[in-house]
Amino acid sequence: MSMPQDPAPRLERDILAMRVAREFNDGDVVNLGIGIPTLCSDFVPPGVQLLYHSESGVLNCGPLAADGQGNVDLINAGGQFLEPVPGMSFFDSAEAFAMIRGGHIDVTVLGSLQVSATGDMANWFLPSRGVGNVGGAMDLAGGAKKVIAAMEHNDRTGASKIVQECSYPLTSQGCVSLIVTDIAVFNVDENGLELIEVAPGWAPENISAVTDAQFEVAHDIKEFELL
Amino acid sequence: MPIDKSVSTFEEAVSDIPDGASIMIGGFGGAGGMPHRLMLALVAQGARELTIIGNTAGIAAPTGFGWPEGETPIDHAILIENGQVAKVIASFPVSGSVSRQNAFEQAFNRGEIELEVVPQGTLAERIRAGGAGIPAFYTPTAAGTDLAKGQESRVFDGRESVLELGMRADFALIRAHKADRVGNLIYSGTSRSFNMPMATAADVTIAEVDEIVETGDIDPERVNTPGIYVNRVVARATDR
Structure with a gap:
């Protein structure tokens, strides 16, 4: 959402996904969450070949099936039908999560309700709903080698989704190492947040004005790097 | 006498499920891998106060999750709507859409059903362990979260892990694709999901399949669930 004090437009979801996709390395095994993370697969840089894992029980899955061409026995974790591609493999849920929990996933991209200054993630339970879906989020956040949070910077009420400490129930502690929002990119480690990139027209003080967490500003801070 | 685990009707397959039973229901959440006909038979059979264990608590109706367009989803929701469920154990109990509630969320909000939420990987591994005679195991998943409150924990390699x-x-x-008469099963694609671990972890495992073939007609190299785990098989092809 945009806010009155915004100095410039916030980036579209596709641009955010494009920025996240720059983090992928050739050969990475990647698990993408539902929503903005799923869009990342549209922007994988040329020359980078990824192996997609889905906890529905398929590795090396490809694009979504064309409308009306779906097979109920070939779905991703979001319940969408997939196109069959050469090199796929199928497995049951225990094995799907052995892959995740055993450290065989290089990168996961997850949406989040909140991320804290020390990389805690809260993305499964909205207190106002009173019931939530944890699904595979705790396993992915705790089991993947690298966890990227991809989300809008502020929620629909304008509240900062980056917070000093999460007020919503946690998914996993200290798991996020990179946050990409529609206005900023932060590195995260146990020492806190470092602002490394900003959307065009945004300065660190503009980011600070809409962020409920303290952060350092990288000495070589840049505009969003998309290529 | 040759082993024959085939049962001729879905009605007969679920006839001895008593009130208060705990029942694992396979599948991931969509149409694939879901034992629809067994669930319909259980609705007709009427056992109550059930505990149902599954990845979801029936999420397809509000959003069409994993269902072909235009088809009416059949899942756990039919048992809940029929008032047969006292407790749900699931990782993904409610609709992905906050504004479109499934039957479970409505019943939960009315205080009619108890809920235990379990992370999906922990749920799968708890079931796998249950089937393999492993009483408990440690995992870092859920450590430090509300879902591990009150659980024992230990630190391994500097990482807190909870006892599950x-x-x-x-x-x-x-639900599987094909069975033979000794209960060997073959699945299709992503429909292995929770069906494979659940097959191993119940006192009575009942498999709904597309077809039952003669013993010897399934290549042993291709068996996914060996017949040792399966008590009854019932075919959609013969019971219509």
């Missing part, structure tokens, strides 16, 4: 218990049930209703 193996899980079994009285019955497992699962």
Whole structure:
């Protein structure tokens, strides 16, 4: 959402996904969450070949099936039908999560309700709903080698989704190492947040004005790097 | 006498499920891998106060999750709508859409059903462990979160891990593609999901399949669930 004090437009979801996709390395095994993370697969840089894992029980899955061409026995974790591609493999849920929990996933991209200054993630339970879906989020956040949070910077009420400490129930502690929002990119480690990139027209003080967490500003801070 | 686990009707397959039973229901959440006919038979049979264990609590109706367009989803929701469920154990109990509630969320909000939320990987592993005679195991998943409150924990290699218990049930209703008469099963694609671990973890495992073939007609190299785990098989092809 945009806010009155915004100095410039916030980036579209596709641009955010494009920025996240720059983090992928050739050969990475990647698990993408539902929503903005799923869009990342549209922007994988040329020359980078990824192996997609889905906890529905398929590795090396490809694009979504064309409308009306779906097979109920070939779905991703979001319940969408997939196109069959050469090199796929199928497995049951225990094995799907052995892959995740055993450290065989290089990168996961997850949406989040909140991320804290020390990389805690809260993305499964909205207190106002009173019931939530944890699904595979705790396993992915705790089991993947690298966890990227991809989300809008502020929620629909304008509240900062980056917070000093999460007020919503946690998914996993200290798991996020990179946050990409529609206005900023932060590195995260146990020492806190470092602002490394900003959307065009945004300065660190503009980011600070809409962020409920303290952060350092990288000495070589840049505009969003998309290529 | 040659082993023959085939049962001729879905009605007969679920006839002995008593009130208060714990029942694992296979599948991931969509149409694939879901034992629809067994669930319909269980609705007709009428057992109540059930504990159902599954990845979801029936999420397809509000959003069409994993269902072909235009088809009416059949899942756990039919048992809930029929007032047969006292407790749900699931990782993904409610609709992905906050504004479109499934039957479970409505019943939960009315205070009619108890809920235990378990992370999906922990749920799968608890079931796998239950089937393999492993009473408990440690995992870092959920450490430091509300879902591990009150659970024992230990630090391994500097990482807090919580003690999770193996899980079994009285019955497992699962869905496979093909069975032979000794109960060997083959699945299709992503429909292995929770069906494979659940097959191992119940006192009585009942498999709904597309077809039952003669013993010897399934290549042993291709068996996914060996017949040792399966008590009854019932075919959609012969019971219409």
